[in-house]
Amino acid sequence: MIRYPLMSEGAVIGTTAPSSGVEESMHNLIREASKRLESAGFQVVAGDSVWTQEKAKSAPAKVRAAEFNRMLRDDAIDLIVPPWGGELLIEILEFLDFEQLPEKWILGYSDISLLLLAIMLKTGLATAHGTNLVDLRGEYFDETSAMWRTVMSTKTGSSVLQHSSAKFQKDWKHDAPSPCVYHLTEPTEWKTVSGGKVSLKGRLLGGCIDVIRHVIGTPFGDVRSFQQEQIGGEPILWYLENCELNMADQRRSLMQMKLAGWFDHCSGLMFGRSPANRPVEGYTAEDMYRELAEELQVPVVYDIDCGHVPPQITLINGTYAEVEVESGQGSITQYFRP
Structure with a gap:
């Protein structure tokens, strides 16, 4: 519950x-x-x-x-x-x-x-x-x-609908503060590995990869028990974002999550925009997203409004979410189900 x-x-x-x-x-x-x-x-x-x-x-x-x-x-x-x-x-x-x-x-x-x-x-x-x-x-x-x-x-028992942003902030300009804090200049585009329309459903769970990876195998990272006891075995829809990891480190971290069972009975992965997705010897974020989609056999969406490149949608851990992504735009409905 x-x-x-x-x-x-x-x-x-x-x-x-x-x-x-x-x-x-x-x-x-x-x-x-x-x-x-x-x-x-x-x-x-x-x-x-x-x-x-x-x-x-x-x-x-x-x-x-x-x-x-x-x-x-x-x-x-x-x-x-x-x-x-x-x-x-x-x-x-x-x-x-x-x-x-x-x-x-x-x-x-x-x-x-x-x-x-x-x-x-x-x-x-x-x-x-x-x-x-x-x-x-x-x-x-x-x-x-x-x-x-x-x-x-x-x-x-109620629900709330949010949409992808119109524009996002590429760079902080602390020497020229904006009335809304953010400098939203770049067109937002939610992307999918498949390149087409994607629909995802599941209980939301996620966070910053850099830090949540460190509770794998501890009492604070028991995803399997949570899934069985709190949400009755429903699939988890993961949202993840990267603060500082290059692509090799991010790949290692996601592999650890996979091997620890965090992605068992998972309905999809959503990744936030990140300025830290630095390629390693030509290995890019897009390469990693394709590999994950193939390995897990689930849809993968990326460059969503989440994390260190604002603005960001408010995502509630535990809600049942329905996500639609098409033609670069996305929507997410969160159902506040016990």
């Missing part, structure tokens, strides 16, 4: 840094995001870890975990949105309180996706893969990013 939190009007957002915090020179990003969210009717409560960063983490693992656990248990906080990702979230997993986890949304991506996946697999609590706090500081949201509020306000 999947449990879905519900975000209400005037929700209190707790922001804590279970991975990386924010250096002093960039504290203004948190203040701007908080101000913008408060002007939209939210309240924002920031933990101590948000304001510190040293040696690739916001604070020691036990300190980060304790603050996260406190926000989870605090009835005054309705959802948790970390400032951004980072490098070493994996250090806190063993210190988290997974027992009787309250129904509270956690939203983020990158290193945060490891936290989202671990919570989903261990507890059946739905988690939200999407924008982070600092990217919510714009004067307005593009249509794709703006859907986070609608998606996280969807009631159990």
Whole structure:
């Protein structure tokens, strides 16, 4: 059984840094995001870890975990949105309180996706893969990013439809900030290995390959038990994105997932756009996608709105999704089924 939190009007957002915090020179990003969210009717409560960063983490693992656990248990906080990702979230997993986890949304991506996946697999609590706090500081949201509020306000038993973006951001231009944060200049095109129309259905699960691969074989990465016990053996529709891996490393990582059984009874794979898909001796991302489609005998879709090349659709781990891709455009309907 999947449990879905519900975000209400005037929700209190707790922001804590279970991975990386924010250096002093960039504290203004948190203040701007908080101000913008408060002007939209939210309240924002920031933990101590948000304001510190040293040696690739916001604070020691036990300190980060304790603050996260406190926000989870605090009835005054309705959802948790970390400032951004980072490098070493994996250090806190063993210190988290997974027992009787309250129904509270956690939203983020990158290193945060490891936290989202671990919570989903261990507890059946739905988690939200999407924008982070600092990217919510714009004067307005593009249509794709703006859907986070609608998606996280969807009631159990209902559904929500999202479409592929019109344009995506090729490069960050920090010296020329945009009113909507992102500089959306390049035409979006969702692609398929088959080259034709593709339909996919299954329970959504996924995250950033760089980090979720590291819980294979641990208590935090038991996909088989999740599939059998939480979703009644339904097929999994994987969404995956790459932050820093070249194509050889990405291929090795996906092979490890395959050999560990993560792709058993899988209905398809969807990959986000990535600037890190560097070929190795002519071995390209497209080569890898074709190999996966052939090996797993499932559809493979790529360059979707997910991950480190914004904007991104809000994907809920645990929902039953129906995805349609045709002529470069895509749609995804998520059903909030228990």
